[in-house]
Amino acid sequence: MEVIVPFSTDRPKSRLSDVLSPDERSEFARAMLDDVLDAVAAAGGDPRVLATDAVDVEPPVTVDDRPLTTAVNAALDARLGADGERGEAVEPVAVVMADLALATPAALDRLFEAGRDTDVAMAPGRGGGTNAFVASHPEFRVDYHGASYLDHREIASEIGAAFAAVDSRRLGTDVDEPDDLAEVLIHGEGRAASWLREAGFELDASEGRVAAVRD
Amino acid sequence: MEVIVPFSTDRPKSRLSDVLSPDERSEFARAMLDDVLDAVAAAGGDPRVLATDAVDVEPPVTVDDRPLTTAVNAALDARLGADGERGEAVEPVAVVMADLALATPAALDRLFEAGRDTDVAMAPGRGGGTNAFVASHPEFRVDYHGASYLDHREIASEIGAAFAAVDSRRLGTDVDEPDDLAEVLIHGEGRAASWLREAGFELDASEGRVAAVRD
Structure with missing residues (x-):
């Protein structure tokens, strides 16, 4: 197809x-x-x-x-x-x-x-x-x-x-907004998830809701 | 089950x-x-x-x-x-x-x-x-x-x-936040969607992103 x-x-x-x-x-x-x-x-x-x-x-x-x-x-x-x-x-x-x-x-x-x-x-x-x-x-x-x-x-x-x-x-799940980045870190299996991790993003659950953050 | x-x-x-x-x-x-x-x-x-x-x-x-x-x-x-x-x-x-x-x-x-x-x-x-x-x-x-x-x-x-x-x-899709109400109006087929409509909620796409609003 x-x-x-x-x-x-x-x-x-x-x-x-x-x-x-x-x-x-x-x-x-x-x-x-x-x-x-x-x-x-x-x-x-x-x-x-x-x-x-x-x-x-x-x-x-x-x-x-x-x-x-x-x-x-x-x-x-x-x-x-x-x-x-x-x-x-x-x-x-x-x-x-x-x-x-x-x-x-x-x-x-x-x-x-x-x-x-x-x-x-x-x-x-x-x-x-x-x-x-x-x-x-x-x-x-x-x-x-x-x-x-x-x-x-x-x-x-x-x-x-x-x-x-x-x-x-x-x-x-289309990735448009900062909240969506957490979805990529949680469920992504490819280059986009790797790219985020290499860019310093990680999951943070300290505010209750899980978010992707970087220093 | x-x-x-x-x-x-x-x-x-x-x-x-x-x-x-x-x-x-x-x-x-x-x-x-x-x-x-x-x-x-x-x-x-x-x-x-x-x-x-x-x-x-x-x-x-x-x-x-x-x-x-x-x-x-x-x-x-x-x-x-x-x-x-x-x-x-x-x-x-x-x-x-x-x-x-x-x-x-x-x-x-x-x-x-x-x-x-x-x-x-x-x-x-x-x-x-x-x-x-x-x-x-x-x-x-x-x-x-x-x-x-x-x-x-x-x-x-x-x-x-x-x-x-x-x-x-x-x-x-768990319904927790105001943004989630639009999902119920778009895809819901039961009492929750009816309840929202009867409470005056409707979809509004005027701000670009679709939201559930009421007067």
């Missing part, structure tokens, strides 16, 4: 600016991207990076500097739409965000399996975000603004596409 | 005090408890409430006003420990928190299935909490302080118990 991984090279992870410098944010975002690409490949997916600018990774890269929704919809047009217009069976395509630092092959495998069984399978994130999905309905398109998970369910309903939610905490 | 649902009747959900009055917090906590009990029963579990004081629910209630860790360990002693001492096969027992307002029968079924296949199966919550687990190792006991998920993995390792994580966002 082709798996599109959108990645922003332009001021990535700005909501981590209180705890990481711009260079650190770039390094950390890249470590998360590499973890996601590895997990996709290990789950049998065929990753392709959809980046806002050139990025040096092993999988193929498509550069599209338009906003996320526009760029992803162009990619969906080129796959689902083209198959649909030719009257061919539509091959499912996945879109998996690059900041899912807890993603494992097992979690992605569940997503891909769900996507083979229905028209649209989706793993929501905290706050109603859309962290990952598989679509095989020729008319499915995205709108990443706001509580996009609810909008995407509505879009699926409007076009008559069957919809399934994928219940995964690993795929549901 | 017996499923213990700890429930505090004493100042429940105090971290919601900025958005709910004490009476409202009691009502909302009770709505979540009822949702969890329904989901447990629908998943084929046999729920038993472990409450700090009397509570009027259909399933059996055990009152134990000691701290959570002590009360749960007493319950585990009485089940796992007694089976183990008699040299009998240990029946798995589950402990599922009463504030998992997004829990569905399907999510609990995955937990129960995982628990039948290993010694300790556990669904972590945000911040390394332990939201739900199934144990069938006679020596497994809990310690809910701090990043308890990591401590519980360590305890399992020390007693030679096989451990499996259950990757569920529904079981991983």
